[in-house]
Amino acid sequence: MKALTLSAPNELRYGEVPDPEVRAGEVLIDVRACGVCGSDIHGMDGSSGRRIPPIIMGHEAAGTIGRVGAGVTGWSVGDHVTFDSTIYCGTCSYCGRGQVNLCDRRRVLGVSCDDYRQPGAFAERVVVPAHIVHRLPDEVTFIQGALVEPLAIALHAISRLGDAIEEPVVVVGAGVIGLMVIQALHARGIKGLIAVDIDGSRLERARGLGAQPVDGADPDGVAKTVSRLTSDREAGIVFDAVGMRATVELAVGLTRKGGRVVLVGNLAPRVDLPLQAVVTRELTLLGSATSAGEFPLAIAMISEGRIDVGAMVSAVVPLRDGDLWMHRLQAGDPSLLKVIFEP
Numbered sequence: 001m002k003a004l005t006l007s008a009p010n011e012l013r014y015g016e017v018p019d020p021e022v023r024a025g026e027v028l029i030d031v032r033a034c035g036v037c038g039s040d041i042h043g044m045d046g047s048s049g050r051r052i053p054p055i056i057m058g059h060e061a062a063g064t065i066g067r068v069g070a071g072v073t074g075w076s077v078g079d080h081v082t083f084d085s086t087i088y089c090g091t092c093s094y095c096g097r098g099q100v101n102l103c104d105r106r107r108v109l110g111v112s113c114d115d116y117r118q119p120g121a122f123a124e125r126v127v128v129p130a131h132i133v134h135r136l137p138d139e140v141t142f143i144q145g146a147l148v149e150p151l152a153i154a155l156h157a158i159s160r161l162g163d164a165i166e167e168p169v170v171v172v173g174a175g176v177i178g179l180m181v182i183q184a185l186h187a188r189g190i191k192g193l194i195a196v197d198i199d200g201s202r203l204e205r206a207r208g209l210g211a212q213p214v215d216g217a218d219p220d221g222v223a224k225t226v227s228r229l230t231s232d233r234e235a236g237i238v239f240d241a242v243g244m245r246a247t248v249e250l251a252v253g254l255t256r257k258g259g260r261v262v263l264v265g266n267l268a269p270r271v272d273l274p275l276q277a278v279v280t281r282e283l284t285l286l287g288s289a290t291s292a293g294e295f296p297l298a299i300a301m302i303s304e305g306r307i308d309v310g311a312m313v314s315a316v317v318p319l320r321d322g323d324l325w326m327h328r329l330q331a332g333d334p335s336l337l338k339v340i341f342e343p
Contacts, residue, residue, distance in 0.1 A: 002343065003123035004322040006053045009046035010330075012323040017056070020119065020127040027075055027130050028067035029083065032142035034121040034319075035060035035150070036339045038175065040110065041329050042267060052112045058122035058341070059085035059109040062136060062145025072130045082145040082299070084132040084152075085109050086290055087118065101156070101292040108290075122322060124343045134295045137303045143316060143340055144302050147309035151298040152291035154180035157239060157264045158188075159294065160286045166236040167192030170226060171211065172251050174202035176312050176338050177264055178241035179209060186210035187306045194229060196222055196250070201334060205311065219250055226254055239264055245271040257281040264288045312338040319343040 003017045022028045037060055043051030051057060062082040068075055075081075088095055088103035095103050109128065110120020120126065136145045154177050158165075169190060171178045174197035182193055186209060195206035196216040203213035214225045226235065234256030240247050243265030251261050252274050261283055278285065291298075301307040317325055319341040329336055 001124040002319070003056050004058075004319055004341070005122075006044055006051055006055050006057055008053050010044060010327075011053075012044070012326055014320045014322060017123070020125060022067050022069045022127055024070040025072060025129055025131075026069040026127050027065050027072060027133060028069075028125055028127050029061075029063045029081060029121075029133075030066040030125055031061050031121050031123060031343050032063040033061065033146040033316075034058045034341045034343070035146045036326065036329060036341065037150070038267075041326065043111075044326065044330070050111050050113050052114075052117075055110065055112040055117060056119040056121075056123050057110040058120035059111075060146050060149040061121035061126065062142045062148070065133075066125060069130070075130060075133065080136040080138070080140075080142070080145070081133050082136055082148045082295070083109075083128050083134065084291070084295060085149050087129055087132060090131060099292055101290045122319060122341060124319075134299060136299065140299065140303050143313065144309050146340055147312065147338070148295060148298045148302065149291070150176050151180050151184070151302065151307060151309060152294040153177055153264070153288075154184050155294040155298055156291040157181060157262050157288040158184055160262055160288050161237060161260060165190060168194055168226075168230045168233055168235050170194045170196060170235040170238045170251075170254050171206075171241060172196045172216070172238065172247050172254075173241035173265060174199065174206045174213075175241060178239065179205055179312060180307070180309075181239050181241060181264070182206055182211045183209050183307050183311075184301070187301065192230065192233075194226055194235070196226075196254075199334060202337070205337070209308075209311065216250070219246065222250060223254060235259065237262065241265045243267045243271075249274055252277050252283065255281070255283055258283070260284040260286060262286045262288055313340055314338055316340045316342060
């Protein structure tokens, strides 16, 4: 089969690789669409330690079942599906509590590190355990199906708050996850939404999805602008969908006393925390890792038209041109948000 392989740091090779073996309990999926995640871009230079070459990256995908392994029931060749990016065991204590994203034996598609190497979906075919596969309704396209995974991440981040979500809500970072958080909150009826970003085009997307845009290029002016937009109401909830020192500090600074900060992005492995502000203002910090059971809700929201994942897509391109598009994304092409590969 053909695949796009990270053969060395920042070097991607499109060509023939061996077909994956289908074992008991697994299914082979003919990939029809696969999204490029920010973690793929930030990992392909090798600095993260999570994309050690050689590795076939890609974990936001949809396609059709091409083969069913021994012992698999409920799936047939030709079924339209998507699948979780997390391969979880289903038997450890975390899985038993429904926290499959924290599984003790967790692996992630398209990731290679010291602990494991799991080929991903930048390929014509990929093999995954049947228990992480989800059926796509007829009205959901493969491109939409490839965006179920990032939407599930956004929904999981929102779920960390429970049912109590007070307005206004600020989302720092209007990338794919940030925009999906905005859409999902808007779909729940939350009206006091504010998006902060330094990219004007992304802020315009956020405006179109129901949020008031705030230019984050001047961090000192953001708090004043947020205060003005909310008639001096401070944000009780702030999402950081970036994960850098500056954005964490901004998120903490925008949160009212007793408020909550949801940390979703993690571009930087370490950041300086404004500890005194967190302690003296009694803030609650909530980490959010991938998703844990939100796939069915994500599929339903797309199917019912409550979420427009197509609003995130900048380009749909052949997988054979993946090297070019990955490097365009790495260079920060402002015209690109989400790129979808079609094998």
